[in-house]
Amino acid sequence: xxxKMLALLRRNRRTVLILACxxxxxxxxxxxAAAVGAVxxxxxxxxxxxxxxxxxTNFAPTWQTTDETILFQIRLPRVIAAALVxxxxxxxxVLFQGLLRNPMADPYIIGTSAGxxxxxxxxxxxxxxxxxxxxxxxxxxxxxxxxGAVFLVYNLARVGGKTPVISxxxxxxxxxxxxxxxxxxxxTMSDQLQLRxxxxxxxxxxxxxxxxxxxxxxxxxxxxxxxxxxRFFAFRLNAFSLxxxxxxxxxxxxxxxxxxxxxxxxxxxxxxxxxxxxxGFVGLVVPHAVRLVLGPDHRLLLPAAALSGGAFLVVADLxxxxxxxxxxxxxxxxxxxxxxxxxxxLLRRTRREYAF
Amino acid sequence: xxxxxxxxxxxxxxxVLHHIDLAVEKGEMVALLGPNGSGKTxxxxxxxxxxxxxxxxxxxxxSSLRQLKRKQVAQRVAVVPQHFHMPFAFTLRxxxxxxxxxxLKALSNEGERDQQAVNRAMEGVGIEELGQRFFNELSxxxxxxxxxxxxxxxxxxxxxxxxxxxxxxxxxxxxxLELVKGLNREQRITVIGAMHDLNLxxxxxxxxxxxxxxxxxxxxxxxxxxxxxxIREVFGAWVQVIQHPWMKxxxxxITPRSTQARQSKSASNIIGRTKEL
Numbered sequence: 001x002x003x004k005m006l007a008l009l010r011r012n013r014r015t016v017l018i019l020a021c022x023x024x025x026x027x028x029x030x031x032x033a034a035a036v037g038a039v040x041x042x043x044x045x046x047x048x049x050x051x052x053x054x055x056x057t058n059f060a061p062t063w064q065t066t067d068e069t070i071l072f073q074i075r076l077p078r079v080i081a082a083a084l085v086x087x088x089x090x091x092x093x094v095l096f097q098g099l100l101r102n103p104m105a106d107p108y109i110i111g112t113s114a115g116x117x118x119x120x121x122x123x124x125x126x127x128x129x130x131x132x133x134x135x136x137x138x139x140x141x142x143x144x145x146x147x148g149a150v151f152l153v154y155n156l157a158r159v160g161g162k163t164p165v166i167s168x169x170x171x172x173x174x175x176x177x178x179x180x181x182x183x184x185x186x187x188t189m190s191d192q193l194q195l196r197x198x199x200x201x202x203x204x205x206x207x208x209x210x211x212x213x214x215x216x217x218x219x220x221x222x223x224x225x226x227x228x229x230x231r232f233f234a235f236r237l238n239a240f241s242l243x244x245x246x247x248x249x250x251x252x253x254x255x256x257x258x259x260x261x262x263x264x265x266x267x268x269x270x271x272x273x274x275x276x277x278x279x280g281f282v283g284l285v286v287p288h289a290v291r292l293v294l295g296p297d298h299r300l301l302l303p304a305a306a307l308s309g310g311a312f313l314v315v316a317d318l319x320x321x322x323x324x325x326x327x328x329x330x331x332x333x334x335x336x337x338x339x340x341x342x343x344x345x346l347l348r349r350t351r352r353e354y355a356f
Numbered sequence: 357x358x359x360x361x362x363x364x365x366x367x368x369x370x371x372v373l374h375h376i377d378l379a380v381e382k383g384e385m386v387a388l389l390g391p392n393g394s395g396k397t398x399x400x401x402x403x404x405x406x407x408x409x410x411x412x413x414x415x416x417x418x419s420s421l422r423q424l425k426r427k428q429v430a431q432r433v434a435v436v437p438q439h440f441h442m443p444f445a446f447t448l449r450x451x452x453x454x455x456x457x458x459x460l461k462a463l464s465n466e467g468e469r470d471q472q473a474v475n476r477a478m479e480g481v482g483i484e485e486l487g488q489r490f491f492n493e494l495s496x497x498x499x500x501x502x503x504x505x506x507x508x509x510x511x512x513x514x515x516x517x518x519x520x521x522x523x524x525x526x527x528x529x530x531x532x533l534e535l536v537k538g539l540n541r542e543q544r545i546t547v548i549g550a551m552h553d554l555n556l557x558x559x560x561x562x563x564x565x566x567x568x569x570x571x572x573x574x575x576x577x578x579x580x581x582x583x584x585x586x587i588r589e590v591f592g593a594w595v596q597v598i599q600h601p602w603m604k605x606x607x608x609x610i611t612p613r614s615t616q617a618r619q620s621k622s623a624s625n626i627i628g629r630t631k632e633l
Contacts, residue, residue: 012465101443160368232462238450239457242440248406249437250510251430251458296444299465 015300022307026083029311033079033318034071038326041067041075050076080220081210081275082317082331083310086282088223088272090290090309091230093283094302095265098237099258100165103291107269107283110172110262111149114179116273119145120203121183124196138203139215139274146270149175154262162255165244206279206332208317215275222271227306230264233257234298241296279332281339282309282316288346357382357514357546358403363412365398372398373570375412382513385540385547387557389581390567391591396550399567400518403548405429416514430458433514434507438522439500442491448502449487452478455509470509477508481535497528504535515539517549521556529553533560558582558605566590582606 035043041063048059049068061068092107100109108114123141153175157168187193193200202209210216236257239247248254272279286309287301294300313331316338320331359379365372373395380386388396401407402414405421414421421429434455442451455477456470466474478484481501486494491502500520507515517536521529537560539545551557557564558578566574566581568590574581584597587608600607 103443235457235460235462238446239454241442241444241446242454245406245437246440248426249404249430249435250454251425251427253426291444295450296446297450 018294018300019303019307022304022311026307026311026314029314029318030079030083033082033314034075036318036322037070037075039067039070041071046071077210077213077216078208078317079314081216082208082313084216084220084223085208085272085276085279086286086313086316087227087306087310088268089279089283089313090286090305091227091302092265092268092272093287093309094298094305095230095233095237095261095268096283097287098298099240099261099265100169101241101243103288104284106281107265107272108278108280110168110266111153111175111179112146112266112269112273113278114176114183115149115152116142116146116270117204117278118179118183119143119148120277121186121193121200124199124203125186125190125192138199142203142277143270143274146273147266149179150262150266154259163258202330203277204332205330206277206335207320207328207330208276208313210275219271219275223268226264226268226271227302230261230268231299231302233261233264234302237261237298237302238296276331279313279335281332281335281343282313285339285343285346286312289342292346357384357417358548359415360399360402360409361412361415363402363409363414365395365402365407365410367398371570373402376570376572378565378572378575380546380548382546383540383544384563385537385561386549386563386565387561388548388550388565388567389554389557390573394567394590395570396567397518400435400516400548400550403514404433404435404516427458430510432512433516434510434512435516435518436500436504436507436520437518438520439496440503445490445492447487448483448489448491448494448498449474449478451491451502452487452505452509455506458510473509473511474505477505480508480539481505497524497531500524500528500532501535504532508539512545514546514548517547517551519550519552522552529556536560554582554587554608558607559600559603578605582608 031043031046034046035041045063045067048057049063049071051057052059053072089107093105096105096107096109097103119141120138122145123137126137153168153171154163156171156175157163159167187197187200236247236252239250239252240257242250244254244258247257269283287305290305290308291301294304313335316334317331320334321328323329323334357380360376363376364374372393376395376399378399388399390396398407402409405414405424405426408422416424416429416432452474453466453470456466456473459470460466475484478487481504483498483501483505486498486502491499494502500523504520515536520536521532524532533556536547536549540547547561549557549561551561562577564574564576564578564581565572566586573590574586582597583606584595587593587595587597593610595608595610597606597608599605
């Protein structure tokens with residue numbers, strides 16, 4: 001058994017090494033982001049405090065109790081939420097790009113963003129603010145809005161038991177436009193929304209304003225579980241890059257797997273959106289960049305992109321709250337400012353990948 | 357190996373195949389011929405289980421395709437299409453490895469057996485040198501050999517070709533068909549290929565099935581199927597069938613219309629004169 005494990009390790013040495021490095025990078029980013037802020041907390045103290053919490057070690061406190069409160073009540077929930085959102089969006093990006101065979105696809109391409117935005121706006125119209133396990137109504141509405149939109153798009157695109165990719169993209173565009181129009185209409189008509197225009201704007205730009213563990217306790221299993229399940233489809237995603245017909249020739253049940261991959265991608269996107277609103281570019285640029293460096297094999301690409309996306313958003317969120325401190329800018333602005341030029345650079349460098 | 361009994365199929369409302377009866381034995385090499393829309397490609401897609409017949413049944417080694425899972429079929433039947441568009445920068449070897457898809461479990465990586473199958477397939481096609489090159493950067497002929505290797509990595513008993521040489525130069529057309537013929541001879545892989553080029557089909561395939569409007573019009577060795585009348589009837593083209601100088605197979609030559617008229621006049625002149633003599 002042990003020998004078998006070792007042999008397996010040796011054969012996949014490259015994969016294991018790369019993923020271990022990325023886990024290391026993610027941990028360093030988490031640590032730095034947790035340390036930096038209005039009150040600086042020494043990283044060593046953070047490690048000790050965290051170990052005391054989760055590993056039953058008992059380091060003597062070399063820190064003040066306020067530090068501990070800041071770390072556990074403010075910094076860590078936010079930093080971990082950023083990592084989860086980044087991982088979910090990057091993984092969803094890998095799934096959508098692989099399935100749609102389009103390196104320009106992002107997790108929002110088939111209507112999730114418009115659905116989530118519409119759901120969130122509806123929730124903001126209500127004068128009540130319900131709370132459930134640390135969630136306001138808005139994250140719930142955003143989550144189900146996102147999934148509802150994808151469900152609608154999928155069924156609109158379904159013709160005679162098949163869901164061609166092209167009709168899905170078109171239906172996604174149509175549904176997105178409709179929902180966006182409906183949302184604009186609500187904003188112009190509703191006094192309640194006019195008052196909360198700032199919240200609407202923040203949601204659309206995206207930002208990690210999580211400061212509650214219970215919210216993370218619900219979303220983390222969805223995101224981590226979703227990424228783990230997505231890994232089961234990694235090799236089949238490789239086959240999908242030959243197109244649906246090619247995948248079918250290789251014995252893949254195309255319609256069943258397509259539905260599963262779309263469902264997983266949308267679930268991940270919806271979960272991310274419910275934590276942070278519509279953070280752009282992570283789901284587009286991270287999978288793309290990782291694919292350029294590590295190659296297109298989804299068995300490595302999926303976990304590597306998830307880890308990189310997590311690290312990327314942790315750093316972006318750190319910038320979002322420190323660049324203009326004490327005021328914060330929406331993290332979506334950072335990701336767009338960094339992501340868009342990088343994306344243009346990628347496009348100019350690797351034009352050959354887009355030859356059709 | 358595979359048999360169609362009374363198979364009909366239609367896309368939405370337009371019928372494509374009508375009551376096809378066709379049996380192919382192990383080791384045969386069969387070409388499907390016919391004009392565009394005659395049902396060649398549909399027949400290929402039915403044979404690999406991607407499409408299901410509306411009526412009738414298809415049996416693969418005695419078991420009905422309706423009873424087999426897609427994966428089970430793909431473990432025995434491989435398809436080489438005209439071409440694949442590949443949006444990502446996979447290496448050739450990675451593409452060939454995709455042929456192992458029906459044999460891999462969801463999370464397990466390729467094992468020794470899969471690696472060996474990939475090696476054998478690449479050697480069989482003669483592309484082992486190109487393994488680390490990007491698939492997209494290869495020439496059309498090399499890519500098509502890669503796709504053939506991918507199909508061989510499936511270790512199929514039945515190889516289906518859907519106009520595999522349609523986009524290739526004449527030398528690559530020959531090369532691909534030589535490879536397929538070799539596989540058919542040496543490994544007794546049954547081959548069914550939809551072919552566009554009648555002359556190539558006559559040279560490389562032992563049995564030709566001529567389709568017209570979704571029905572089998574003729575079925576037999578090249579000399580019986582590729583007659584001037586059959587081609588006129590099925591394709592609506594006036595051609596001359598001569599004999600290949602060495603192979604003794606039928607060879608189709610076409611003459612431009614303008615010369616045709618003159619030619620036939622002088623031909624009848626010649627005939628007339630011989631009669632006189």
